[in-house]
Amino acid sequence: MKLDGIPRFSSHELTIGSLLGEGGFCIVHTITKIQLNAREPLLEHDQMMRENLVNSNDIVVVKRIRNDLIESEERKAIADLALEVNFLAQLEHENIIKIRGISDHESFHKNSFAVLDLLRETLDLRIKKRWKREVHKASGVFGCCCSNPDKLRDLWVDRLTVACDIANAIHFLHSRNILYRDLKPDNVGFDLDGVVKLFDFGLAKDVSNEHRIGGFYKLTGNTGSLRYMAPEVYLDLMYDESVDVYSFGILLWQLCDLTTPFVGFNRKLHATMVIGRQHRPKINPKWQPGLKALISNCWAHESSLRPDFKTVLSLLFEEANQLSKLFEKRYDSSFV
Known part of the structure; x- marks a missing residue:
């Protein structure tokens, strides 16, 4: 599934804050700051989506794969994160969490992440x-x-x-x-x-x-x-x-x-x-x-x-x- 409507960020653009929670495969941290870096030319729409999130002052979090998983668990974690991102990218509903960004990798791997709205x-x-x-x-x-x-x-x-x-x-x-x-x-x-x-x-x-x-x-x-x-x-x-x-x-x-x-x-x-x-x-x-x-x-x-x-x-x-x-x-x- 295409994810063209989701802004992409590198991990270096995110300043990670405190740990909010952890599950079997993933951990969630606050994001204290998003600093957009100079990158290869982006489509105007893509750059605008990135800037809109930064300028919104919305409080967001980053969901990442744990780094202490064994190989089989890591594969499952990558598949689960990819699945979740694909679902959230196509679903827009007031009672479903909204995805705000994803990692800028071409495909999902152990360093991939998703940026989501903060839940209290x-x-x-x-x-x-x-x-x-x-x-x-x-x-x-x-x-x-x-x-x-x-x-x-x-x-x-x-x-x-x-x-x-x-x-x-x-x-x-x-x-x-x-x-x-x-x-x-x-x-x-x-x-x-x-x-x-x-x-x-x-x-x-x-x-x-x-x-x-x-x-x-x-x-x-x-x-x-x-x-x-x-x-x-x-x-x-x-x-x-x-x-x-x-x-x-x-x-x-x-x-x-x-x-x-x-x-x-x-x-x-x-x-x-x-x-x-x-x-x-x-x-x-x-x-x-x-x-x-x-x-x-x-x-x-x-x-x-x-x-x-x-x-x-x-x-x-x-x-x-x-x-x-x-x-x-x-x-x-x-x-x-």
């Missing part, structure tokens, strides 16, 4: 460090005493709004025949304006040219994070877009419950309980009926029972509206 925090951190604490505080000392129903309502609406934004991003991907395959709180972030951004497209798959057999694709199994992995992916069966719906169901439960699903489950226990016995996290009986039904339908063991993301979005909007009315009518502290 991940959804995982917001759940653990912010929402959980705020819900506890707003619930009062003994559940009802000193409780703040308005704050609790706002927190619920905030979380469902985030769920809508995530669903909106995945719905967009599916409309472009792209399976995301790694939906989890660690891959959802918030930019400096608080806008939800889906990132890390290393496991995404374009199925435009894939042949369906009985409505399913023969794709790589055991792809993604075990905790959020659909049963058919774990079992290396054929699958379709509904694998993202399953992951979303687990994530939606986590947004509501503010705890991590399947804590303490190793791979063997997960296979026995979640895959074999269809065990799922316990749904709070005090949650809204529609919300409980949506979660249950999304993480259904049988993929045909899961809704598509157009339906998910419609139901989420409805639940958010009903939630506001519920809290206005009567506050029940046991709901949270």
